[in-house]
Amino acid sequence: MSIMILADNAIPFQVVQSVSPFQSKAGQARNPTFTNMRAPCVEVPNKDSKPFLAVDVGNNRVKVGAFSSVPELGIPQPAETWALPGDAPALDPVVRHCAASDGELHWWIGSVNRPTTARLLDWLREHRPDDAITLLASGDLPLKVDLPRPDMVGIDRLLAAVAANRIRSADRPAVIVDLGTAVTVDLVSADGAFQGGAILPGIEMSARALHDYTDLLPRIEMSELLEPPEPLGKATEPAMRSGLYWGTIGAVRELTSRMISGTSVEPELFVTGGAGPMVARLLSETARHLPHLTLAGIALTAASSAP
Numbered sequence: 001m002s003i004m005i006l007a008d009n010a011i012p013f014q015v016v017q018s019v020s021p022f023q024s025k026a027g028q029a030r031n032p033t034f035t036n037m038r039a040p041c042v043e044v045p046n047k048d049s050k051p052f053l054a055v056d057v058g059n060n061r062v063k064v065g066a067f068s069s070v071p072e073l074g075i076p077q078p079a080e081t082w083a084l085p086g087d088a089p090a091l092d093p094v095v096r097h098c099a100a101s102d103g104e105l106h107w108w109i110g111s112v113n114r115p116t117t118a119r120l121l122d123w124l125r126e127h128r129p130d131d132a133i134t135l136l137a138s139g140d141l142p143l144k145v146d147l148p149r150p151d152m153v154g155i156d157r158l159l160a161a162v163a164a165n166r167i168r169s170a171d172r173p174a175v176i177v178d179l180g181t182a183v184t185v186d187l188v189s190a191d192g193a194f195q196g197g198a199i200l201p202g203i204e205m206s207a208r209a210l211h212d213y214t215d216l217l218p219r220i221e222m223s224e225l226l227e228p229p230e231p232l233g234k235a236t237e238p239a240m241r242s243g244l245y246w247g248t249i250g251a252v253r254e255l256t257s258r259m260i261s262g263t264s265v266e267p268e269l270f271v272t273g274g275a276g277p278m279v280a281r282l283l284s285e286t287a288r289h290l291p292h293l294t295l296a297g298i299a300l301t302a303a304s305s306a307p
Contacts, residue, residue: 054298057111065295159297179273
């Protein structure tokens with residue numbers, strides 16, 4: 001198995017043990033063992049070649065998209081997607097779908113979860129030893145990042161910005177809202193640079209905290225922003241649902257408003273993640289819901305890395 005860890009001005013090597021291509025919490029790079037051997041270069045598939053896999057490793061799950069090509073305009077759409085549990089990301093259904101290729105697959109991985117990535121690599125090493133794997137870092141993306149430490153930004157946020165740049169109007173900035181385990185609200189400038197943003201707890205995390213840090217508030221299942229609840233709760237659980245739901249919507253609205261207050265042109269608003277269509281409608285009449293924005297960013301990055 002060849003695993004390429006790409007980075008600015010770096011030579012890809014073949015990894016000979018499980019590694020996690022991330023910074024530690026203290027900001028120090030990990031030091032895996034490498035052989036001094038170039039990994040074989042695998043071309044990014046186009047319309048005439050084999051499919052490739054984009055893998056978005058999140059905090060609670062692994063999302064995989066199969067792509068057959070990357071269009072010249074717009075963002076690529078996966079032919080099929082899978083959402084797998086992060087605690088045991090067995091990729092059998094993905095491999096079965098791609099079995100018609102009868103050969104080596106290329107996995108392009110963007111991850112914000114080191115333990116899950118290690119399990120994923122272990123599975124691929126055991127079951128797909130001949131496949132090529134590219135673990136993406138911030139320096140690999142076709143994106144300008146106007147921050148002091150681009151390497152410390154969640155790569156899922158940066159990948160979403162890569163995709164947003166492909167579809168936003170050339171003279172307009174963009175705000176990207178990602179509704180995941182954590183909610184992120186990020187700004188991309190009119191010239192395409194990632195400017196940073198805000199991170200707040202996702203709705204499931206907030207619901208769990210209400211229960212864990214109080215004596216009497218119950219644990220309620222509320223993992224996504226689905227149908228809006230009545231604002232005026234008539235009992236404890238409805239009141240919690242109202243606060244969680246409308247509190248999240250209100251926070252995103254306020255953050256978006258403050259982020260764009262200094263811009264001369266109204267930004268475009270893109271929403272991705274759970275219950276995106278409903279949230280997009282609540283945020284703005286012109287907001288666009290794009291369910292596979294991060295996977296599209298991975299596919300675009302793969303295309304930009306092709307020889």
